[in-house]
Amino acid sequence: MSKTMIEVRDLTKYFKTPKGMLHAVDGVSFSIEEGKTLGVVGESGCGKSTTGRCILRLIEPTAGKVFFEGQEVTAMNSRQMHDMRQKMQIIFQDPFSSLDPRKTVAQTIQEPMKEFGIVPKDQLHAKTRELMDMVGLASRLINTYPHELDGGRRQRIGVARAISLQPKFIVCDEPVSALDVSIQAQILNLLKELQRDMGLTYMFITHDLSVVNHFSDDIAVMYLGQLVEKAPAEELFANPVHPYTKALLSAIPIPEVGGPKRERILLKGEITSPVNLPDECRFAKRCNYSCEECRKSDPKLFEITPGHFVACHRMNEFNNK
Amino acid sequence: MMSNEEVLKVENLTVYYELEEETVKAVNDISFSLHKGETIGLVGETGAGKTTTALALLRLVPDPPGVIKSGKITVCGNDMLEVPVQKLEEIRGKDIAMIFQDPMTSLNPVFTVAEQIAESIEIHEKVSKHEAYEKALEMLEMVGIPRERGGEYPHQFSGGMKQRVVIAIALACQPQLLIADEPTTALDVTIQAQVLDLIKNLKDKQGTSVIMITHDLGIVAETCDKVAVMYAGRIIETGNLDDVFNYTLHPYTEGLFNSLPNINDRKAELKPIHGLMPDPTNLPAGCAFEPRCEYACEACKTQQPELVSFTDTHKAACLRYAEPGFHVARGKKHE
Amino acid sequence: MAKKQQKPKLDANGERKQRSQFGEAWHRMKKDKGAMLGLAVVSILVLVAILSNFLLDYDTDVVGMNTKERLQSPNAKHLLGTDEYGRDILFRILYGSRYSLSVGLVAVAIALVAGVTLGAIAGYKGGAVEEVIMRLTDIFSSVPNMLMALVVVSALGQSMLNLMIAIGVTSIPQFVRITRATVLTVRNQEYVESARAIGLSTPKIIISHILPNSLSPIIVQTTLRVASAIISASSLSFLGLGIPAPNPEWGSMLSGGRKFIRDYPYMTLYPGLAIMITVLSLNLLGDGLRDALDPKLKN
Numbered sequence: 019m020s021k022t023m024i025e026v027r028d029l030t031k032y033f034k035t036p037k038g039m040l041h042a043v044d045g046v047s048f049s050i051e052e053g054k055t056l057g058v059v060g061e062s063g064c065g066k067s068t069t070g071r072c073i074l075r076l077i078e079p080t081a082g083k084v085f086f087e088g089q090e091v092t093a094m095n096s097r098q099m100h101d102m103r104q105k106m107q108i109i110f111q112d113p114f115s116s117l118d119p120r121k122t123v124a125q126t127i128q129e130p131m132k133e134f135g136i137v138p139k140d141q142l143h144a145k146t147r148e149l150m151d152m153v154g155l156a157s158r159l160i161n162t163y164p165h166e167l168d169g170g171r172r173q174r175i176g177v178a179r180a181i182s183l184q185p186k187f188i189v190c191d192e193p194v195s196a197l198d199v200s201i202q203a204q205i206l207n208l209l210k211e212l213q214r215d216m217g218l219t220y221m222f223i224t225h226d227l228s229v230v231n232h233f234s235d236d237i238a239v240m241y242l243g244q245l246v247e248k249a250p251a252e253e254l255f256a257n258p259v260h261p262y263t264k265a266l267l268s269a270i271p272i273p274e275v276g277g278p279k280r281e282r283i284l285l286k287g288e289i290t291s292p293v294n295l296p297d298e299c300r301f302a303k304r305c306n307y308s309c310e311e312c313r314k315s316d317p318k319l320f321e322i323t324p325g326h327f328v329a330c331h332r333m334n335e336f337n338n339k
Numbered sequence: 340m341m342s343n344e345e346v347l348k349v350e351n352l353t354v355y356y357e358l359e360e361e362t363v364k365a366v367n368d369i370s371f372s373l374h375k376g377e378t379i380g381l382v383g384e385t386g387a388g389k390t391t392t393a394l395a396l397l398r399l400v401p402d403p404p405g406v407i408k409s410g411k412i413t414v415c416g417n418d419m420l421e422v423p424v425q426k427l428e429e430i431r432g433k434d435i436a437m438i439f440q441d442p443m444t445s446l447n448p449v450f451t452v453a454e455q456i457a458e459s460i461e462i463h464e465k466v467s468k469h470e471a472y473e474k475a476l477e478m479l480e481m482v483g484i485p486r487e488r489g490g491e492y493p494h495q496f497s498g499g500m501k502q503r504v505v506i507a508i509a510l511a512c513q514p515q516l517l518i519a520d521e522p523t524t525a526l527d528v529t530i531q532a533q534v535l536d537l538i539k540n541l542k543d544k545q546g547t548s549v550i551m552i553t554h555d556l557g558i559v560a561e562t563c564d565k566v567a568v569m570y571a572g573r574i575i576e577t578g579n580l581d582d583v584f585n586y587t588l589h590p591y592t593e594g595l596f597n598s599l600p601n602i603n604d605r606k607a608e609l610k611p612i613h614g615l616m617p618d619p620t621n622l623p624a625g626c627a628f629e630p631r632c633e634y635a636c637e638a639c640k641t642q643q644p645e646l647v648s649f650t651d652t653h654k655a656a657c658l659r660y661a662e663p664g665f666h667v668a669r670g671k672k673h674e
Numbered sequence: 675m676a677k678k679q680q681k682p683k684l685d686a687n688g689e690r691k692q693r694s695q696f697g698e699a700w701h702r703m704k705k706d707k708g709a710m711l712g713l714a715v716v717s718i719l720v721l722v723a724i725l726s727n728f729l730l731d732y733d734t735d736v737v738g739m740n741t742k743e744r745l746q747s748p749n750a751k752h753l754l755g756t757d758e759y760g761r762d763i764l765f766r767i768l769y770g771s772r773y774s775l776s777v778g779l780v781a782v783a784i785a786l787v788a789g790v791t792l793g794a795i796a797g798y799k800g801g802a803v804e805e806v807i808m809r810l811t812d813i814f815s816s817v818p819n820m821l822m823a824l825v826v827v828s829a830l831g832q833s834m835l836n837l838m839i840a841i842g843v844t845s846i847p848q849f850v851r852i853t854r855a856t857v858l859t860v861r862n863q864e865y866v867e868s869a870r871a872i873g874l875s876t877p878k879i880i881i882s883h884i885l886p887n888s889l890s891p892i893i894v895q896t897t898l899r900v901a902s903a904i905i906s907a908s909s910l911s912f913l914g915l916g917i918p919a920p921n922p923e924w925g926s927m928l929s930g931g932r933k934f935i936r937d938y939p940y941m942t943l944y945p946g947l948a949i950m951i952t953v954l955s956l957n958l959l960g961d962g963l964r965d966a967l968d969p970k971l972k973n
Binding site: 104110116129 | 863864865867868869870871872873874883886887
C-alpha cells in the first residue's frame with residue numbers, strides 16, 4: 019500500500035537578473051511515493067538543485083505548491099515550517115563546504131538533535147556514537163575537525179547529520195559527485211542500506227546517469243527548468259522517448275570493451291540561456307528532430323503509457339512501444 | 340594508422356614533493372611508452388600521481404618543492420630532462436601540448452580567443468602576425484566555433500566552448516603528443532561527448548598521439564588504445580584495452596570496475612573497495628594496495644611487487660600471481 | 675627513523691593529534707619571528723601596565739614634584755633622566771603604559787562590539803537593513819578620525835572615559851566593513867544552508883556558525899586598531915584634549931617636553947620611543963596573526 023509522500027505541483031522559481039528573468043524552475047510537477055527513490059537528472063542549469071531546495075523551502079518558490087504527506091508545505095508559517103524540518107532533510111554535494119570547519123564531528127552531528135531537543139543531554143553522546151556507527155564512521159573520530167578527514171568521511175558526517183532527526187524524506191543533492199569512484203560506491207551502498215533500515219524516501223539529484231539507474235525507482239529528466247520525461251528507471255533506459263533523454267543516455271561513456279558498437283547521438287550547439295525564454299520547446303534549437311510545431315509552443319507533460327510521462331510534440335512518433 | 344615510431348618513452352620516473360615536514364612520494368618508478376597515433380589512458384583516483392606525471396613530461400613540475408629524483412623522459416628523440424631551457428620552450432607547444440582540466444582558468448581573460456591561439460602559432464612557426472591570426476581562425480572553425488567569434492573574450496563563451504578553444508590552442512601547431520588532463524571532468528555529459536568526439540577527430544586527422552588522463556573508465560573505453568592504471572604513484576597494470584577490461588589482472592583494477600554501477604544490470608550490488616587511499620607521505624614498505632586488497636597475503640606487506648609481463652602487451656604488478664592458478668574473480672584468463 | 679610528525683592526520687593506528695584551526699594557526703605563527711617578537715613585547719607591556727600600579731607609588735614616584743632633581747640627563751639614579759618638575763621619566767613612562775593600553779583596549783572593545791554586531795547583521799540580512807547600516811557607516815567614516823574624536827571630547831568633556839568613547843566611536847566603521855565583508859563570504863557556504871535546513875533561527879546561525887568563521891580578519895583588525903587607538907590617544911593628549919596633566923600619558927609627555935627639545939631631547943625621545951615600540955609590536959603581532967590565520971596559506 020504505497021502512499022504519496024511528496025507531491026510537487028507547478029513548482030516555479032524565477033530569479034531576477036540584470037539581463038532579465040532567469041527561469042530556474044518552470045512549472046515542474048511530480049510525486050514521490052513513500053519508501054521510493056526519485057532520481058532527478060539533467061545538466062547544468064536544468065534546475066534540479068533548485069527544485070530540491072524549493073521543496074525544502076531553503077529557497078522560496080515563486081509559485082506552485084509542495085505537499086508532504088498531504089500537508090501543504092508551501093503554505094506553512096515559520097513555526098510550522100520549523101517543525102517540518104525534522105521530517106525533511108538534505109545531504110549536500112560538497113563534503114568540504116557543507117561542514118562548519120570550526121565544529122567537531124560530534125558538534126555537527128548533534129546540532130539538529132539539540133535544536134529539536136529530542137534527545138536528553140545525557141544521552142546525546144551515546145546517540146552520536148550510534149549514528150556514527152550507522153554511517154560507518156569510527157567512533158574515535160568523534161572529536162576531530164573536518165579538515166583532518168578525507169572527502170568520503172566528511173560525506174558520512176553529512177549523512178549522519180541528515181538522519182539524526184529520523185526524517186522521512188531526504189533530498190540528496192549530488193551526494194557522491196565530488197568523491198573518488200571507490201568511495202562513491204561506499205556512500206551509495208550506505209544510502210541504500212539506510213533507506214532499507216529506516217524506510218526513507220529519497221530525491222536523488224545527479225548528473226551521472228549510470229549512478230541514477232542503479233539507485234532510483236523512478237527517474238525524472240530535466241532540461242532548462244522543465245521536466246521533459248519521467249518514467250520508472252527500467253522503462254526510461256529501455257524506451258527513452260524524448261530526444262534529449264536519448265541524447266543524454268547515448269552520451270554516457272560505457273566502461274566496456276568488445277561489446278556491440280553504440281550509436282552516439284551528438285547534440286548541436288550549447289545549452290541555451292535560461293533568461294527570458296520565448297514560448298517554444300526549449301530543446302528545439304539543439305534537437306535533431308525539431309519541427310514547426312516545436313518552435314511555436316512549449317510542449318506539455320503527457321502520460322504516454324502508464325507511469326511514463328513525456329513533454330514533446332512528436333512523442334508519439336518516438337515511442338517505441 | 341600506427342607506425343612503430345616511438346613518440347614518448349618514460350623510463351623509471353620518480354618524482355617527489357619535498358616539503359618542510361614531509362616528503363610526498365607522488366610518482367614512484369614508472370615506465371611506459373607511446374607510439375605514433377596511439378592513445379594511452381592514464382587511469383587512477385585522486386593522489387595516484389597522474390597529473391604529476393603529465394607535468395613531469397613537460398618539465399613543469401613546480402620546483403621547489405617538486406624534485407625529479409630519477410628517470411629518463413624521451414619525447415620525439417629529445418631527452419626532456421637534459422635539454423637546455425631554450426630547446427624546452429621550442430618543444431613545449433610545438434611537439435608536446437597539454438590540455439588542463441579546468442577551462443575556466445586555462446584561458447587568459449584579457450586576450451581574445453583568436454589572439455591566444457595565434458600566440459602559440461607565432462611562437463613556434465615562422466609566419467607573420469597576420470598569417471598566424473588567419474591560421475588561428477581556421478583552427479577555431481576546426482573545433483566547431485564560427486570564425487566570427489574569434490574576436491570575443493573567454494568570458495563570453497560557455498565551459499564547453501572554452502575547452503574547445505583550449506584544444507584549438509593545443510593543436511594549433513600540430514603537436515606529436517597531446518596530454519589531456521581530465522579534459523572533460525568539468526563539463527556536462529552531452530558536452531563531454533562533443534569534446535571527446537572532437538579530440539578523436541582531430542587526433543585522427545593529425546596523427547597525434549594522446550595521453551588521456553582520467554578517472555573515468557568509460558572514457559578510456561571510448562577513446563584509448565591502451566591503458567595504464569596508477570595507484571600510489573605506481574603503474575600497477577598496463578595493457579591494451581582488451582587486456583585490461585576483459586582479462587583484468589590486478590585486484591585494484593578489479594575493484595575499480597566493481598565500484599562502477601553497471602548500466603546494463605541495475606540490480607547488481609556495488610562492490611566498493613573498502614578503506615582509503617594511502618598517505619603519499621607515508622607509503623608502506625610492501626604493496627601500497629595491500630591494506631585494501633581482499634587477496635592480500637603476508638608477503639604483500641613487505642615485498643614491493645614488480646611489473647610482470649603476462650603477454651606481449653599485458654603487464655601487472657601483483658605478488659600473488661607467482662602462485663600458479665591464481666587469478667582475480669573478474670575477467671577471463673590469458674591462455 | 676624520521677622525525678615525529680606532528681600533522682593532525684590519521685594514520686593506520688588511528689593515533690591522531692587533535693588540532694583545531696586555531697591550534698594550527700598558532701603552530702604557524704610560532705615560526706614567524708616578527709610576530710613572536712611583537713607578541714613578547716606586547717606581553718611585557720601588559721605586565722608592566724598591571725604591575726606598575728603595585729610597584730610604583732603614584733604620588734611620590736609618578737607625579738611628585740621635586741625641583742631639586744629637575745632636568746637631569748639619564749644617570750644612575752634616574753635611568754632615563756628627569757623632567758622640568760624633577761619627576762623620574764622612567765617611572766612615568768612605565769606608569770603611562772596603563773593609560774595607553776587601557777584606552778586602546780577599551781576603545782577597541784567598544785568598536786568591536788558595536789561594529790561586529792552591525793556588520794554581521796548587515797552582511798547576513800542584506801537588503802534595506804544592509805543599505806541603511808552601510809550608508810551610516812560611510813557617513814561616519816567620511817569625517818576624519820581626529821576631528822571626530824576632537825568633537826566628541828569637546829562635547830563630553832576631557833576625561834579618560836570620554837577619550838575611550840571618542841576613539842571607540844571613530845573605530846566602529848572599520849569593524850562594520852570588515853565584518854560585513856567576511857559575513858558575505860561565509861553566508862554563502864553550504865554549512866550555513868545546512869544550518870537553515872536544520873531549522874536554526876537567524877541569530878543562532880550568526881552566533882554559532884558565521885561569527886566563529888569570520889573571526890580571522892576581525893582578530894587581525896582588532897590588534898591593528900589597538901595600535902592606532904594608542905596613537906590617537908597620544909595625539910589627543912598631545913593636543914591637550916586627552917588625558918589631563920599631570921598624568922604621565924605618553925602623548926602629553928611628548929607635548930610637555932617640546933619646550934625643552936633642544937637642550938634636553940631625552941624628555942621627548944623616550945616617550946616617543948615608548949609609543950613607537952608599542953605600536954610597532956602591535957603591528958607585528960597583527961601582521962603575524964593575519965598570516966597565520968590566512969586560509970590561503972593552508973595547504
